[in-house]
Amino acid sequence: MPRHGRIDIAGQLYHVIARGNERKALFIKKDDCEDFILRFKTNLERTGNKCLAWCLIPNHFHLLILRGKKPLAELMRRLMTGYAVSFNIRHRHVYSKAEMTQP
Template identity: 30%
Template sequence: MTRTAREISVYGYYHVVQKGCGGQLIFEDADDRIYLIRLLASKCRKYDVNIIAWCLMDNHIHLLLDDEHVHLSDCMHSVTTAYAMYFNAKTGRKGPVFQDRFKSVPILNDDQLLNCVRYIHDNPAKARIGTASLYRWSSFSEYMGYPGICMTECVLGLLGDSQRFFAFSTSGEPNRYCFRDGAHVSDIDALEFAQALLKPYEPHHLKDLPKAVRDNYIRTLKNEGFSIKQIVRLTGIGHCTIQKVKLDQ
């Protein structure tokens, strides 16, 4: 199968996601996570890639990387190869640890950059395993002054300081940014993304709006990659009604 070329960011920033093969766990304990963090630090230093944010989940990792010198693919290949060798040797398992090559989304402006950082740190809360500020395995604490592997200057420069970063990250406002692998919006991101798109309305308010207004909001969701089934679940509006709303040409 022919691989599609990666979309390039003229600014050099990328949101990178690497998943475990078949959704399997890629960490068994804290030592595994520490090993990967050290790998990320050493390999990114070797390939001149700067780490802006990171979060380690049970079966995937999120990274925001600054790839000014276009070494991202070599860097990620080196990280995943080294970690797979370590993990297989430790556990006695065989075969690939990671699923295919990594996915990446180019970051194109400052607003997207800030909301990507927030999105990455919010992953534990979405998975209901911890809040952004208390989760151990992310770069959130680095932005609050603890030493780590990130270059925090860019984000803190945009926001002002650590306290403003904390306020921005914990505001509770719905985040319009989500990781998009193609046009589809994942179920885990659908509600918050919809809330951001439909503000000041909640998704379930749409069924009570005048038809023209309602249809315009449905069109917005469809244009942003929401499936008909997702819109039905979010809004309570019938399948046939949503299907009849045409996309923008």
């Protein structure tokens, strides 16, 4: 049975929780937290959403967001994709174990 879409209403308050894959750390160093917060702030401005509270814990985070003019999914997609790419580059998870095939 397919999953139903999330309810996404302008002006509604949402508690967003996300955690690392296999409960691994999302925030290893202070730089990780600073990068996440900067990306979050930038994407809040782009989407017209407002953050009322946030909490970063090493392996997950909580956000209390007042939904603005653009869908919450757009904010979270931009935030999480951008942060994942920068985290993987910083911690050498991208292409570090790429296999090479030679004839």
